[in-house]
Amino acid sequence: MNLDITEQSLPVFEALASKVRMKIIHLLAEQPRNVKELAQSLELTSAIMTMHVKKLEKAGIIQSELVSGKGGLQKKCYLVTEKMEVLFPxxxxxxxxxxxxxxxxxxxxxxxxxxxxxxxxxxxxxxxxxxxxxxxxxxxxxxxxxxxxxxxxxxxxxxxxxxxxxxxxxxxxxxxxxxxxxxxxxxxxxxxxxxxxxxxxxxxxxxxxxxxxxxxxxxxxxxxxxxxxxxxxxxxxxxxxxxxxxxxxxxxxxxxxxxxxxxxxxxxxxxxxxxxxxxxxxxxxxxxxxxxxxxxxxxxxxxxxxxxxxxxx
Missing domain, CATH: 2.60.120.260 (Galactose-binding domain-like)
Structure with missing residues (x-):
């Protein structure tokens, strides 16, 4: 992913400006997880975790999809960014x-x-x-x-x-x-x-x-x-x-x-x-x-x- 110093890249910088979201990235680097699993790992509610996931999705750092699970449909999250390069003027x-x-x-x-x-x-x-x-x-x-x-x-x-x-x-x-x-x-x-x-x-x-x-x-x-x-x-x-x-x-x-x-x-x-x-x-x-x-x-x-x-x- 290539970033520059413009407003277009702000969602990525905002997504990374959080200790919780950085921990989410580390967890997803190990393996894909659903929202409930992420919430349990970080001792947060599913509602708060959903908010963090949406921030990372908006930035294009992770992707998610609905998959069938034991309790019905689950939102599974995947890390899709390997590296980032910030291009300065x-x-x-x-x-x-x-x-x-x-x-x-x-x-x-x-x-x-x-x-x-x-x-x-x-x-x-x-x-x-x-x-x-x-x-x-x-x-x-x-x-x-x-x-x-x-x-x-x-x-x-x-x-x-x-x-x-x-x-x-x-x-x-x-x-x-x-x-x-x-x-x-x-x-x-x-x-x-x-x-x-x-x-x-x-x-x-x-x-x-x-x-x-x-x-x-x-x-x-x-x-x-x-x-x-x-x-x-x-x-x-x-x-x-x-x-x-x-x-x-x-x-x-x-x-x-x-x-x-x-x-x-x-x-x-x-x-x-x-x-x-x-x-x-x-x-x-x-x-x-x-x-x-x-x-x-x-x-x-x-x-x-x-x-x-x-x-x-």
């Missing part, structure tokens, strides 16, 4: 030069998927659920959400880096979650990322979220299916690849042939992974973040040698 970063390309969710150039699966624009479902053939339908270019149980989707995009520009970091940001039948906040999925056929690493999505509607999800979208994902930021630097600030591999810019004129980016759920829980990709008009798959290549200008200048001319 930085003049240096704002002044950094970069090339930006945003690729629409439906603009994939290759795929190989298995159900459950589906694809939709902001206006309608394309074709039918669980039929991979509709991933070839011409209207898929307008798709802003897609999901599949296992397999991959692949995107190609241009690289506008010039000869006198030294790449320092590639940032890829996208909103995604697992893909469960209907929704399930506790549905882990190992999602792998590739750039130019090099494995960058994996991130394990905690679940497929449907406890509340996405901020940008269209009104016609069914309430019983995936509503929103988590905004994740992949950063490839000179010393490795990071997910939301946490290093996930030693793959560097040099390893992925960053100066290639065209990049290939793949998102995959592998059959041999421990957690095969699918993936849902959210684009503009769906989920909580109104963006598609965004690529930013940061660079520094450098002086060209005479030979390099002649090659470019």
């Amino acid at each position: 930085s003049k240096e970063r704002e002044l950094k030069k970069f090339h930006e390309t945003e690729v629409s969710v439906g603009h994939y150039t290759d795929f190989s998927i298995e159900p459950t699966c589906g694809i939709a624009t902001t206006d309608r479902i394309i074709g039918e659920f669980d039929d991979p053939r509709y991933f070839l339908y011409p209207d898929r270019m307008s798709a802003k959400i897609l999901w599949f149980g296992k397999g991959y989707v692949e995107y190609k995009l241009p690289n506008f880096l010039l000869g006198n520009q030294d790449p320092s970091e590639l940032e890829i940001s996208l909103e995604l979650s697992s893909e469960a039948p209907f929704t399930n906040s506790n549905w882990p999925s190992d999602i792998h990322f590739y750039l130019n056929n090099v494995v960058l690493g994996k991130w394990t999505s905690p679940g497929d979220f449907g406890d509340s509607r996405g901020k940008f999800t269209p009104d016609w979208w069914p309430s019983e299916v995936n509503q929103y994902g988590l905004l994740k930021r992949l950063r490839i630097t000179s010393d490795g690849t990071y997910m939301d600030g946490l290093k996930i591999s030693d793959v560097s810019l040099d390893d992925v042939s960053i100066r290639e004129k065209q990049w290939t980016f793949r998102i995959a759920v592998l059959e041999e992974s421990p957690n095969v829980g699918g993936v849902t990709l959210f684009g503009t008009g769906f989920g909580n973040y109104n963006q598609d798959i965004r690529f930013r290549l940061y660079y520094n200008d450098s002086e060209l040698t005479k030979e390099e200048t002649e090659k470019l001319s």
